[in-house]
Amino acid sequence: MPELPEVETIRRDLSRLIIGARIVDVIVSLSKFVSPRRLFEQRLVGRRITSLKRYGKLLVFALDGNYALQVHLKMTGQIVLRHKGKVLFGGHPIAGLLEVPNRYTHLTISLSTGDVLYVNDLRQFGYAKLFTTEDSQKIVSRFGIDPLLPSFTFAVFEGLLKKATGRTVKAFLLDQSKMSGLGNIYTDESCFAASIKPTRRAGTLTGAEQKKLYKNIRAILKCAVAKRGTTSSTYERTYTKAGSYTRYLKVYGRAGKPCQRCGRPLSKARVSGRGTVYCFYCQA
Ligand SMILES: [Zn+2]
Secondary structure: OOOHHHHHHHHHHHHHHHOOOEEEEEEEOOHHHEEOOOOHHHHHOOOEEEEEEEEOOEEEEEEOOOEEEEEEOOOOEEEEEEEOOEEEEEEOOOOOOOOOOOOOEEEEEEEOOOOEEEEEEOOOOOEEEEEEHHHHHHHHHOOOEOOOOOOOOHHHHHHHHHOOOOOEHHHHHHOOOOEOOOOHHHHHHHHHHOOOOOOOEHHHOOHHHHHHHHHHHHHHHHHHHHOOOOOOOOOOOEOOOOOOHHHHOOOOOOOOOEOOOOOOEOEEEEEOOEEEEEOOOOOO
């Protein structure tokens, strides 16, 4: 699932190429993927893309004429931009895919620059929703704080924890209305780095543990953004370098493998409905 670092990587890559471009054609191949289903294409065609912003894991394409297109990739979404015969890829890789459009392409947007933007989604949990600028702002204002913003201070984090004392650390970190952008990968990595079991109740964390968790969330996200996240492309010819954070993963995807600190096998548990990997011995 694309999380904050992966979505931020897509945003940066796309921004260089699509800002200022006008939408000249729109094809919706799966009507339930878009909203509103009626007039979606008509309202988009002719609009100019004025900016591309990220709120947690949500991408918002600001358009002239007071519109905003919100795209969420959820579990298996990906965005591909065809640019001069090559593609620029971001999001969840789908094995065996070499070309766009393909059977998972639900939305195709052609731009005045000649580039074409494809939104693909294997499991169809993602969406593309068109709103007025005002309605779009109302929606993103309900999102939790972005942990990469300078305004996300330790005092803010401490305040959020105080309101979540009975919840597991994992559930708290995944709650997008508290902090937005963390998913399964970076919650497990942050908990390991802070030596805290994701199954702990938030209220049991000591002051030192809270600080350690806060620092590690920031450090891990910053590093992951710098490494272009944890992604790889399955497309044949791409401009984009794959995300190299995979090399830095200590627990995610490593259940049963030796802990890099103590050498004992990493445990796997289900916490708030998500597969969770941690070291029983190194994490208190
Ligand atoms: Zn260990």
